[in-house]
Amino acid sequence: MTAVPRDGTPPAPLQPTDSAAARGFSARLDAVSVVRGGRAILDGATTQLTGRGVTALIGPNGSGKTTLLKLLNGLVAPDAGRVVWFGPDGETSPLGVRQAMLLQQPALLRRTAAANLVFAAKRAGVPRSDRRSLAARWLDKAGLSALAESPARRLSGGEQRRLALARALILAPQALILDEPGAGLDPAATRALEALIADAAASGVKVVFSTHDVGQVRRLADEALFLNAGRLEAAGLARDLLDDPPVVSLAAFLKGDLLC
Amino acid sequence: MILQDWDGAFAMTPFRDAFGEAVRLLATGDEKLYEIVALSLQVSLSAVVIAALIGLPLAALIAIARFPGRGAVIAVMNALLGLPPVVVGLVVYLTLSRAGPLGDLGLLFTPTAMVVAQSILVTPIVAAIAHRTLEDFHAEYAEEFACFRMSRLEIAWTLLVEARLSLATALAAGFGRAVAEVGAVMIVGGNIDGVTRVMTTAIALETSKGDLALALGLGVVLLGIALTINAVAFALRGLAARHAGEVGSEARPVRAGRVR
Numbered sequence: 001m002t003a004v005p006r007d008g009t010p011p012a013p014l015q016p017t018d019s020a021a022a023r024g025f026s027a028r029l030d031a032v033s034v035v036r037g038g039r040a041i042l043d044g045a046t047t048q049l050t051g052r053g054v055t056a057l058i059g060p061n062g063s064g065k066t067t068l069l070k071l072l073n074g075l076v077a078p079d080a081g082r083v084v085w086f087g088p089d090g091e092t093s094p095l096g097v098r099q100a101m102l103l104q105q106p107a108l109l110r111r112t113a114a115a116n117l118v119f120a121a122k123r124a125g126v127p128r129s130d131r132r133s134l135a136a137r138w139l140d141k142a143g144l145s146a147l148a149e150s151p152a153r154r155l156s157g158g159e160q161r162r163l164a165l166a167r168a169l170i171l172a173p174q175a176l177i178l179d180e181p182g183a184g185l186d187p188a189a190t191r192a193l194e195a196l197i198a199d200a201a202a203s204g205v206k207v208v209f210s211t212h213d214v215g216q217v218r219r220l221a222d223e224a225l226f227l228n229a230g231r232l233e234a235a236g237l238a239r240d241l242l243d244d245p246p247v248v249s250l251a252a253f254l255k256g257d258l259l260c
Numbered sequence: 261m262i263l264q265d266w267d268g269a270f271a272m273t274p275f276r277d278a279f280g281e282a283v284r285l286l287a288t289g290d291e292k293l294y295e296i297v298a299l300s301l302q303v304s305l306s307a308v309v310i311a312a313l314i315g316l317p318l319a320a321l322i323a324i325a326r327f328p329g330r331g332a333v334i335a336v337m338n339a340l341l342g343l344p345p346v347v348v349g350l351v352v353y354l355t356l357s358r359a360g361p362l363g364d365l366g367l368l369f370t371p372t373a374m375v376v377a378q379s380i381l382v383t384p385i386v387a388a389i390a391h392r393t394l395e396d397f398h399a400e401y402a403e404e405f406a407c408f409r410m411s412r413l414e415i416a417w418t419l420l421v422e423a424r425l426s427l428a429t430a431l432a433a434g435f436g437r438a439v440a441e442v443g444a445v446m447i448v449g450g451n452i453d454g455v456t457r458v459m460t461t462a463i464a465l466e467t468s469k470g471d472l473a474l475a476l477g478l479g480v481v482l483l484g485i486a487l488t489i490n491a492v493a494f495a496l497r498g499l500a501a502r503h504a505g506e507v508g509s510e511a512r513p514v515r516a517g518r519v520r
Binding site: 073075095099100101103106107109110111119120123151152153154155168171 | 400401403404406407408409410418422425500502503504505506
C-alpha cells in the first residue's frame with residue numbers, strides 16, 4: 001500500500017540523518033488511510049519526514065492535506081496504518097509529542113488579544129504570575145503590542161493569524177503543524193507570519209505546513225510532500241521537487257494545470 | 261354616542277384616582293408595597309440561581325458529550341420549556357402538602373416552596389437556551405480545544421466562560437419568566453400577607469378586591485422590571501456580538517461551514 005505515483009516510479013524515501021534525529025522531532029506514516037463517508041481521503045500514504053527543519057505539504061484542494069496534518073497532530077486517528085513520531089526518547093504517538101497546531105480558520109477566544117495568549121500560557125502550565133509578561137513578549141514578537149487590549153476577533157485577518165500563531169508558539173511546542181498559514185494574507189502579513197515560522201524552525205521546532213503557494217515552499221521549506229487525490233505521489237527536498245518534478249502530476253500541478 | 265362618553269368617563273375616574281394613589285405609594289416608599297417587591301425579587305432571583313447551578317452544567321454536558329439517550333434529553337428539555345405554571349404549582353403542592361412525600365419538611369406556604377416551584381419552571385428555560393448557545397460555541401471551538409489537548413471538564417468550563425454574555429441573556433429570560441409568573445407561587449405560597457405575597461399574587465388579589473391603587477403600583481414596578489430585563493438582554497446581545505467580532509447585533513457563531 002505504499003504510495004506509488006501513477007507513472008510507476010516510487011517516491012524517493014527520505015531517511016532521517018542520525019544528527020537530525022538526535023536534534024529534533026520527526027514523524028513517519030505507515031500505509032495510512034482515512035475513510036470518510038465511503039470515500040478514501042487518504043489512501044495508504046507512507047512517508048518519512050526528515051528531522052530537518054521545515055516540511056511543506058503541497059497538493060490541490062481536496063487532496064487530503066488537512067487530514068494528513070490532523071493525523072500528524074493526533075486530531076484524527078487513521079482507519080488503517082499508523083502514525084509514529086520519534087524524538088530523542090524514541091518512538092511515540094502523536095499525543096506523546098508536545099504539539100501546537102494552527103488551524104486553517106483559527107477560532108480565537110472572545111477575549112482581548114492579550115487574554116488569548118494568557119489562556120494559552122495557562123494551558124502550557126506557565127505559573128499565573130508569569131503569564132501576562134509572557135503574553136506581552138509574544139504580542140511584541142507578533143507585532144501586536146499596540147492591539148493587546150483589543151478584542152481578538154476584531155483584529156484583521158492577518159493580525160488574527162499572527163495572534164493564533166503566537167498562541168500556538170506560546171505552548172513551546174516540539175512540533176508545529178500549520179494548515180495553510182498564508183491563505184488569504186497580503187504580502188506584508190505573509191512576511192510577518194513567515195518570519196515567526198522561520199524563527200520557530202530555527203529554534204529547533206519541527207514545522208509541517210500545507211500551502212498552495214509555491215513561493216512559500218521555496219522560502220520556508222527544506223523538504224516537500226506532494227499529495228494528489230489522497231495519495232502521496234512525491235516526496236523529497238523542496239528544491240529538487242520544485243525544480244525537477246519527479247512525477248507528471250506534480251509538474252502539472254506546478255504549471256497550474258487542472259488535475260483530475 | 262352620549263351613552264358611550266358617559267360610560268367612558270365613569271370608567272376613567274376610578275382609574276385616574278387609583279393611578280394617582282399608585283404613584284403616591286411608589287413615591288413615598290410605601291412599606292407594604294416595597295415589602296412585596298422585595299419578596300418577589302428574592303424568590304425569583306433565588307430560583308434563577310438554582311436554575312443556573314443545575315441548568316448551565318447540564319447544558320454544557322449535553323453540548324459536549326455524546327451518550328445514548330442524548331437526543332431524548334434534549335427533546336424533554338425543550339418540551340419542558342412550555343410547563344404550565346399552575347401544573348407545576350399543583351405538583352409541588354401535592355409533594356409538599358402534609359400528606360405528600362415531602363410533607364414532613366413543612367415547606368408548604370413558605371417562600372422556600374415558591375423558590376422550589378419557580379426553579380422547576382426556570383431550569384428548563386435556562387438549560388434549553390444555554391444548550392443552543394453552547395452547542396454553537398462547541399462546534400466553533402471543538403477542534404481548537406482538541407489542539408490544546410483540553411479535558412472535557414476544561415472544555416465545558418471554557419465554553420461557559422466564552423459564552424458568558426449569551427448565557428446571561430438565558431438567565432435574564434428565566435428571571436423574566438419567574439418574576440411574572442402567578443400560578444405556581446399562588447398555589448404553593450398561598451398569597452399570605454407579609455409571608456408569601458409577591459407582586460403577581462398581590463396584583464391578582466387587590467384587583468379582585470377593588471383596591472386598584474396597590475395593584476397598579478405593583479403593576480408599574482413589575483412592568484419596569486420586565487422592560488429593564490429586556491433592555492439588559494438586548495445590550496448583552498450587542499456586547500456579545502462585538503466580542504465575537506461580528507458586524508450587526510445578531511449573536512451567531514462566525515464559522516458557518518467546516519473545512520476538512
